[in-house]
Amino acid sequence: MDEFQLIEKYFNCNEIHRRDVKLGIGDDAAIVKVPQGFELVTTVDTLVEGIHFLKNTPAEYLAQRILTVNLSDIASMGAKPCWMTLAVTLPKVQTKWLNQFSKVFFKLAKQHQIQLIGGNVSRGPLTFTLNAFGLVPKGTALKRSGAKNRDLVCVTGALGDSALALAGLTKKIKLPRSSQAKLRAQYFAPQAQIAAGLILRHYANACIDISDGLIQDLQHLLDASGKGAKLYLSKIPLSRFIRQILDKQQALGYALNGGEDYQLLFTVAAKKIAALEKKLKFYVIGQIDQTKRLKLVDENEEIIQLNKKGYKHF
Amino acid sequence: MDEFQLIEKYFNCNEIHRRDVKLGIGDDAAIVKVPQGFELVTTVDTLVEGIHFLKNTPAEYLAQRILTVNLSDIASMGAKPCWMTLAVTLPKVQTKWLNQFSKVFFKLAKQHQIQLIGGNVSRGPLTFTLNAFGLVPKGTALKRSGAKNRDLVCVTGALGDSALALAGLTKKIKLPRSSQAKLRAQYFAPQAQIAAGLILRHYANACIDISDGLIQDLQHLLDASGKGAKLYLSKIPLSRFIRQILDKQQALGYALNGGEDYQLLFTVAAKKIAALEKKLKFYVIGQIDQTKRLKLVDENEEIIQLNKKGYKHF
Numbered sequence: 001m002d003e004f005q006l007i008e009k010y011f012n013c014n015e016i017h018r019r020d021v022k023l024g025i026g027d028d029a030a031i032v033k034v035p036q037g038f039e040l041v042t043t044v045d046t047l048v049e050g051i052h053f054l055k056n057t058p059a060e061y062l063a064q065r066i067l068t069v070n071l072s073d074i075a076s077m078g079a080k081p082c083w084m085t086l087a088v089t090l091p092k093v094q095t096k097w098l099n100q101f102s103k104v105f106f107k108l109a110k111q112h113q114i115q116l117i118g119g120n121v122s123r124g125p126l127t128f129t130l131n132a133f134g135l136v137p138k139g140t141a142l143k144r145s146g147a148k149n150r151d152l153v154c155v156t157g158a159l160g161d162s163a164l165a166l167a168g169l170t171k172k173i174k175l176p177r178s179s180q181a182k183l184r185a186q187y188f189a190p191q192a193q194i195a196a197g198l199i200l201r202h203y204a205n206a207c208i209d210i211s212d213g214l215i216q217d218l219q220h221l222l223d224a225s226g227k228g229a230k231l232y233l234s235k236i237p238l239s240r241f242i243r244q245i246l247d248k249q250q251a252l253g254y255a256l257n258g259g260e261d262y263q264l265l266f267t268v269a270a271k272k273i274a275a276l277e278k279k280l281k282f283y284v285i286g287q288i289d290q291t292k293r294l295k296l297v298d299e300n301e302e303i304i305q306l307n308k309k310g311y312k313h314f
Numbered sequence: 315m316d317e318f319q320l321i322e323k324y325f326n327c328n329e330i331h332r333r334d335v336k337l338g339i340g341d342d343a344a345i346v347k348v349p350q351g352f353e354l355v356t357t358v359d360t361l362v363e364g365i366h367f368l369k370n371t372p373a374e375y376l377a378q379r380i381l382t383v384n385l386s387d388i389a390s391m392g393a394k395p396c397w398m399t400l401a402v403t404l405p406k407v408q409t410k411w412l413n414q415f416s417k418v419f420f421k422l423a424k425q426h427q428i429q430l431i432g433g434n435v436s437r438g439p440l441t442f443t444l445n446a447f448g449l450v451p452k453g454t455a456l457k458r459s460g461a462k463n464r465d466l467v468c469v470t471g472a473l474g475d476s477a478l479a480l481a482g483l484t485k486k487i488k489l490p491r492s493s494q495a496k497l498r499a500q501y502f503a504p505q506a507q508i509a510a511g512l513i514l515r516h517y518a519n520a521c522i523d524i525s526d527g528l529i530q531d532l533q534h535l536l537d538a539s540g541k542g543a544k545l546y547l548s549k550i551p552l553s554r555f556i557r558q559i560l561d562k563q564q565a566l567g568y569a570l571n572g573g574e575d576y577q578l579l580f581t582v583a584a585k586k587i588a589a590l591e592k593k594l595k596f597y598v599i600g601q602i603d604q605t606k607r608l609k610l611v612d613e614n615e616e617i618i619q620l621n622k623k624g625y626k627h628f
Contacts (some may be wrong), residue, residue: 022353023457027538028387028522029357029448031455034348039336042431043343044399044445048438051403073342085358087401087443089365117356120443124362129401129434129443131358134343141345143337208342224341 001093003121010098011086011119013106018082018115030117032083034135041134041141043073049126054169059100061188062128067108069211070132071192072262076209078142078201079134081194083117084109086131089124112194142200142207142266147225151205151267153286156196158239159214160251161186163258179241190262196280197264203276204266213259218286219294221265228291234299237283256296315407317435324412325400325433327420332396332429344431346397348449355448355455357387363440368483373414375502376442381422383525384446385506386576390523392456392515393448395508397431398423400445403438426508456514456521456580461539465519465581467600470510472553473528474565475500477572493555504576510594511578517590518580527573532600533608535579542605548613551597570610 001009012025023031034040047053047066057065066086074081086105109116114132165187168175175183193209200207208221214236222229233252242251267288268276276282296304315323326339337345348354361367361380380400388395400419423430428446479501482489489497507523514521522535528550536543547566556565581602582590590596610618 023455027458028390029355029393029446031391031450032354032356033452034354036350040346040348040354041343042346042399044401044432044434044443046401046403046434046436046438046443048403048436051437076342077345079343085356085445087358087360089360089362089441118358118445120358120360122360122362123365124360124441125439127403127438127441129358129360131399131432131445132343136345138347141337144341 006093006098006121007119010102011116011121013109013116015106016110016113016115018113021083021115021117024115024117025119032117037138038135039138039141041074041077041079041136042131043070044129044131045069045073046127046129057188059097060104063101063105064108064189066128066130067105068190068192068262070130071112071194072209072211074132074134075192075194075197076142076207076264077134077136078140078197078207079136080198081112081114081132081134083115083133084130085118086116087120087129089122089127091123091126136201140201142197142204144206144208144221144224146206147221147227147267147288148205148269149227149288149290150270151288152270152273152284153218153229153231153265153267153288154282154284155210155214155237155263155265156193156280156282157261157263158237159210159261159263160242160254160258161239162190162260163254164242164245176245179245183241187260190260192262193264199279200264200266203272204268207264207266210261210263210265211259213257214265215256215294217265221267222292222294226292228289228293228295229286230289230295230297231286233296233304235283235285320407320435321433324416325430325435327423327430329420330424330427330429332427335397335429335431338429338431339433346431351452352449353452353455355388355391355393355450356445357384358443358445359383359387360441360443371502373411374418377415377419378422378503380442380444381419382504382506382576384444385426385508386523386525388446388448389506389508389511390456390521390578391448391450392454392511392521393450394512395426395428395446395448397429397447398444399432400430401434401443403436403441405437405440450515454515456511456518458520458522458535458538460520461535461541461581461602462519462583463541463602463604464584465602466584466587466598467532467543467545467579467581467602468596468598469524469528469551469577469579470507470594470596471575471577472551472556473524473575473577474556474568474572475553476504476574477568478556478559490559493559497555501574504574506576507578513593514578514580517586518582521578521580524575524577524579525573527571528579529570529608530573531579535581536606536608540606542603542607542609543600544603544609544611545600547610547618549597549599
């Protein structure tokens, strides 16, 4: 099977046809229309076997994961995902693997009505690079740089589970059998917070997704906004699983530095909180200030020292 | 140096600022504007060390090559390149290599005023995936599928040099010293025919770039158009180098099947040829017909049999 046949068989899904795609897969390039009054949001992310995922990770999980890491970035801009291109390098052509990957990939794409408009399949070490596109009404995209003094710092869900699951998978920690399946799913098949991003566009001043860990990503948001913040450790949401397995100090370590949670971290004016609570579940975990420093504080407002290292790519 | 510092130092070029880029590198995603009346063209291509380029290929050549393979696809649609995202995986961080790559990459980007709006740098086997974007006035993009009966089949330049250079580099053939430098440049540093594509948009009915070899790419165009063609072997342009080094039959083999020439192959109505000749240098090499078959013919219109295999990715 050559590249053209491979793409035709596994990557040309006939079930997703958007009207804004004038020409999809099959020519030298795709042609798409951005509707008037909208801006285009785009991002690229790569997953490499042995670096970003463990060897022998099932194809279904990889399909979910490469979509989530990119769609999460689109979600954090408050944009609606619309198209994508995918470049895959494979050590060899394995029909079963390709079938499994393609099935889950397009199932998720269909859920969100995202059309694959370009692709590249070639031989090489197992690597996925996805470029995702989203649309957003002109001037309404959320950025990291919009945080305002006194904004509340919020997060859309519990943190640390993904890092805990990875620690279990790599045998750094022994997980009780009862929570293994749930935690693994959290690590392998995370969800991009697309619906939350679309709501937050109307409320939040700044937004980022948590991929590198709460502290590191909050620091990115603060740097971009030229602000500081207090982070209330006692208010950081922890899942039932992580609280059962770890003591509080350990659990916080995973929540603060773990990464790959793919929850949205955002800031919002205090006066909008009540209205936002009617639309979205979220947790207030801190407050923006003018200090340009990030302070971790306990219930008594005392400053805590913790290892601040998030995930580093090199 | 972590990923963020790497991107800031080597991939965030401050010299290219397009007005249609509202937010470039540095947030979760970029925000761009497609001007009213225009459509967006996009394509992705990957180069993997040991598969698409030889080990120890100098960084400057890789920068040129990853740009060309993608911009050539944008050119073949008759679009003007505007933005791109680049995902690079590197076995290790080498300052000298990164400096060389980045210098040539942005020099070429600047020539065409193409802004890098997203990137990913991570550890892994040496691989480049570039997603290129182009703009084209609504409804004017060139496609593979537009060839009409009796159109003349044309090509923008000499074919086969790139494949000949590769044969020299891999010691399959011994190249005379006098032509080595020129041929290597042809292989390593090909040019995308961007200016030609912009002209052809006003004349051609169908277009494709020659990446997989003349026969294979012409076949793609014919399949997409539901047509056949006669290809006049005696009219295929061959460079001075290839004619000096090989006999005519061998030279034709490289020109027909070699690939990676990155010339544009297009079809145009006979009545437009004279006007097009005033704007662009090109060669008429065949004619579209209704047969649905591609025939290679000699000066006496007799059909020739040749090995039809172009480059296959697997």
